Amino acid sequence: EIVLTQSPGTLSLSSGERATLSCRASQSVINSYLAWYQQKPGQAPRLLIYGASNRATGIPDRFSGSGSGTDFTLTISRLEPEDFAVYYCHQYGSSPPYTFGQGTKLEIK
Amino acid sequence: EVQLVQSGAEVKKPGESLKISCKGSGFTFASTWIAWVRQKPGKGLEWMGIIYPDDSDTRYSPSFQGQVTMSVDKSTSTANLQWTSLKASDSAMYYCARRVWFGELGGGFDVWGQGTTVTVSS
Numbered sequence: 001e002i003v004l005t006q007s008p009g010t011l012s013l014s015s016g017e018r019a020t021l022s023c024r025a026s027q028s029v030i031n032s033y034l035a036w037y038q039q040k041p042g043q044a045p046r047l048l049i050y051g052a053s054n055r056a057t058g059i060p061d062r063f064s065g066s067g068s069g070t071d072f073t074l075t076i077s078r079l080e081p082e083d084f085a086v087y088y089c090h091q092y093g094s095s096p097p098y099t100f101g102q103g104t105k106l107e108i109k
Numbered sequence: 110e111v112q113l114v115q116s117g118a119e120v121k122k123p124g125e126s127l128k129i130s131c132k133g134s135g136f137t138f139a140s141t142w143i144a145w146v147r148q149k150p151g152k153g154l155e156w157m158g159i160i161y162p163d164d165s166d167t168r169y170s171p172s173f174q175g176q177v178t179m180s181v182d183k184s185t186s187t188a189n190l191q192w193t194s195l196k197a198s199d200s201a202m203y204y205c206a207r208r209v210w211f212g213e214l215g216g217g218f219d220v221w222g223q224g225t226t227v228t229v230s231s
Contacts (some may be wrong), residue, residue: 017123036216037154044204044221045146045154088154092215094155097170098144100154 002027002091004101012109019076021104023089028069030093036065036074039103040085048087050076078107084108111135112142113205115222120194121229128191129225131205136220138186139163142208144218145179145190149201159208160188195229202226 001027013019014062023034032052037045047056049065051075062077076083086105116130131143153217158169162181169179180189188205203225206218 008188010211018198031215033215036213044206045207045218046166046221047209047217047219050211050217051213054211054214056217056219090154090217092217096156096159096168096220097172098156098159100146100156103153 001097002029002093002099004091004099005090006087006089006101006104008104009102010090010105010107010109013079015079015081016109017079018034019074019079019106021073021074021076021087021103021106023067023072025070025091029053029072029091032068032072033091034067034072034095035092036063037088038083038085039088045088051084068069079106081108111207111220113162113207113220113222115202115203115205115225118226119228122231123192124230125195125229126193127195127227128189128190129203129227130224131188131190133186133188136207142187142210143181144219145188146204146206146207147173147201148204148224155221157190157203160187161212162186180215195227197229197231200227200229 034052036049039045053065090100144159147155157173160167160179205222207220209219211218
């Protein structure tokens with residue numbers, strides 16, 4: 001089973017700043033089958049990025065993903081107030097189970 | 110509109126059985142993988158497993174294998190998650206989600222149900 005470790009656990013930033021979230025896998029993620037999700041309180045998760053770097057439908061271009069192998073990054077170029085939420089990475093590259101990271105909480109500084 | 114609508118909140122006692130559901134509409138349900146994800150209060154997302162409605166091919170996370178059963182009813186475009194004997198530790202929010210696939214680019218879970226809260230308490 002691939003274990004995903006996200007860092008930092010909590011990130012405190014202000015609107016307009018740049019956010020960089022990390023996701024490290026315990027072994028290489030096949031085909032970079034790594035997705036990122038955003039979850040706000042009381043809501044279901046929302047798909048942001050798939051295949052490590054492809055934005056899902058309707059996702060603003062301030063969100064970008066990068067990485068391959070075992071190291072992946074989600075970058076939010078200029079934080080908007082609605083971006084403060086919890087972010088999860090998720091791998092689906094090998095045989096199940098398709099694991100999630102433990103999450104990074106992005107909070108307002 | 111593409112959507113997944115889940116059954117309502119449940120309150121059960123330890124040892125009781127339960128089946129919750131997830132009804133899809135607006136897309137070809139039979140040829141779309143449907144996943145189940147657990148989220149305990151204040152905690153992260155846990156991938157439970159995934160099922161392909163057309164042939165009921167099911168892949169479970171080892172953590173949930175033998176603890177739950179996933180099934181589908183193609184005639185009603187409904188996926189189900191069931192327990193035969195609930196434990197207090199099963200108390201959580203359960204989400205179903207549709208997997209979208211873009212070939213070599215991979216995919217993800219692009220449509221989610223609203224979640225079903227399961228509370229198990231004596």
